[in-house]
Amino acid sequence: MDMEYPINILLVDDHPENLLAIEAVLAEENYNLIRAGNGEEALRYLLKYEFAVIVLDVQMPGMDGFETARFIKAREKSKNIPIIFITATSKDTEHFFTGYSVGAIDYMVKPFIPQTLKSKIEGFVSLYITNKTLQHQTELLHEQTSQLEKANQELLQTALNLSKAEAQARVIRETSIDTMITFDNEGTILTVNPAAEGMFGYKEEELLGNSIELLIPTISEMENPAAAQAGQDKYMFGKITEIAPRRKDGTLFPAEIQIGESYIGEDHLFACTVSDITERKKAEQELIQAKEAAEIASKVKTEFLAMMSHEIRTPMNGVIGMTDLLLETPLTEEQKELAEVIRKSGDALLSVINDILDFSKIESGKMELENEPFSLEACVAETFDLFTAKSRRIDLEMAYYLDPELPAYITGDVTRLRQILINLVGNAVKFTEHGGIYVVVSKLGESKDSIDIEFAVKDTGIGIPDDKLEQLFKPFSQLDSSTTRKYGGTGLGLAICKTLVELMDGGIRVDRTAEAGATFVFTIKAGRCPEELEELLARQKANAAPDMGNDAGRASKERRPLHVLVCEDNATNQKLLTRILESLGHEAEVAPDGKSAVELALKKSFDLVLMDIQMPEMDGKEAARQIIAKLPASRRPVIIAMTANVLKEEKDKCLSIGMDDFIGKPIKIDQFRQKLEQEYEKLTAGRTKEA
Secondary structure, three states, rough: OOOOOEEEEEEOOOOHHHHHHHHEEEEEOOEEEEEEEEEEHHEEEEEOOOOOOEEOOOOOOOHHHHHHHHHHOOOOOOOOOOOEEEEOOOOHHHHHHHHOOOOOEEEEOOOOOOOHHHHHHHHHHHHHHHHHHHHHHHHHHHHHHHHHHHHHHHHHHHHHHHHHHHHHHHHHHOOOOEEEEEEEEEEEEEEOOOOOOOOHOOHHHHHHHHHOOOOOHHHHHOOHHHHHOOOOOEEOOOOOOEEEOOOOOOOOOOOOOEEEEEEEOOOOEEEEEEOHHHHHHHHHHHHHHHHHHHHHHHHOOOOOOOHHHHHHHHHHHHHHHHHHHHHHOOOEEEEEEEEHHHHHHHHHHHHHHHHHHHHHHHHOOOOOOOEEEEEHHHHHHHHHHHHHHOOOOOOOEEEEOOOOOOEEEEEEEEEHHHHHHHHHHHHHOOOOOEEEEEEEEEEOOOOOOOOOOEEEEEOOOOOOHHHHHHHOOOOOOOOOOOOOOOOOOOOOOOHHHHHHHHHOOOEEEHHHHHOOOOOEEEEEEEOOOOHHHOOOHHHHHHOOOOOOOOOOHHHOOOOOOOOOEEOOOOHHHHHHHHHHHHHHOEEEEOOOHHHHHHHHHOOOOOOOOEEEEEOOOOOHHHHHHHHHHHHHOOOOOOEEEOOOHHHHHHHHHHHHHHHOEEEEEEOOOOHHHHHHHHHHHHHHHHHHHOO
């Protein structure tokens, strides 16, 4: 008898020989026979195993068979197990009744007939197997019923979801502003949504059954016949394509189409969405036109800035330059005082012009920063040097402190950083009558490639009222704008400082905790200077020659003079440059325009060409191109651009042509002398090397 589960039979008797006899009767059957020598042991086995039948002796010491049977029948899990009593007291009728009353199924008297016991056990085992099979089938039925109920629930949910999806699709189709079309493999229109009438001018019944090409003449161009023959997609599905659909009146309009496909049985269906992009195309065109107009306006503004810079700075160059030359001549005290007034007025006017031009560059987005190595301490010290004389006259203390953790050299735009410091320190000097001005430079943090630096400019002046703080960094804003105001200025300085600081990835603010005066704090992110370059700069600084000042002219006269071509159309500037060059001991020739400069450069040998840019007939850039192209390298002079257009783009254009350097007008004589000295050293070194 093969069963998936064991058939356990419990044999309970206190005499081992009786147990052996019963086992011998059942030996041929595939039963799992479990022995128990008393009632207590039998009950313990019932807790561990499930039994098909129990053969139980009546007379046993301790707990007899009847009491054991009562416990078995009292337990829920074992109450249905058939019990066969076997006893030697065959004449005691009371035992029979007691046995059946406690739940016995059968009652046998020793000695028993083996075949009878075997047959009875087989019958009970057969009943056990039938019950187990029925129980298993019942469990399977319950499981299948549960699965069926679950599948039914899922089917109901799917039907509900499908109903919702259909309702949503219907709402979308009916309310969409885009046209939705379904068509078959031959291109026959099957359905359209209400938007089609508004977009194309056809009623639904006019479209159904017609070819999709009625609406989209170029749809065949979107097909891929080779792919379709290979069993792949007929169209590029999911791709948005620009097309030109046709309305009922024959007009075309710009649109976008997206095609999808579906199989319903053997039917191959397609669906497409058509979006009218007429308004978007119109907006794009307007945007392009606006962009072009803005670019033209920006170009005009840039050209206007360049022109204004040239027209204003050119006469300023004559005023400031000639005044500097005048101050170097023998003058009476009164004449010197008047000349000083002219120079200071010129410097003040130049400062206003620079502020206006800087602000215009900021507004037009033309402000760009350079990134060169420089000494941080030298930048601060040079700023202080500009105000030393004035601070001494009014007895102001001026001091600066640099954090020792800061490197000696950093990379950035030293000119713009100095401009910020000059503006803030200049304001501090202007608004302070007693006490002092103090600058503290600290390191805030650092990374692998950059350093965060904080500058604090503190003064003990008149301070800033709280109600004026919000206007402080706005253009053309001044603390006192009345006609009787004591302090001058354009009101652009702090606005320019704010923009420059932000271009350096920093910020600027007023410290409100200061007890007296005003404290401006700004931060910048500077680059790290490579160690090798820092060492080189330090060596150059240590080996640098002292500033020759006004002795440069006399020193130059003791050396071979430079032969310089001054290419300048402005008569005042011609005289200014000629005078400066002659005072330095150099020889100068003048060319009034670019064409004359090229002719002279080809005829004569010049060491240096000072090239104005904006000139009649031929400008300075074209003249420089021709000189560089027509002269061999051995005869080519150093060309320095000298122009009143100080925009960075102009400087970059001059250097890209091949010019060697760039000087902005108006010219500062000391700076011009220094530049000539540098070029002289280069030329002298070149000649020595050739010799």
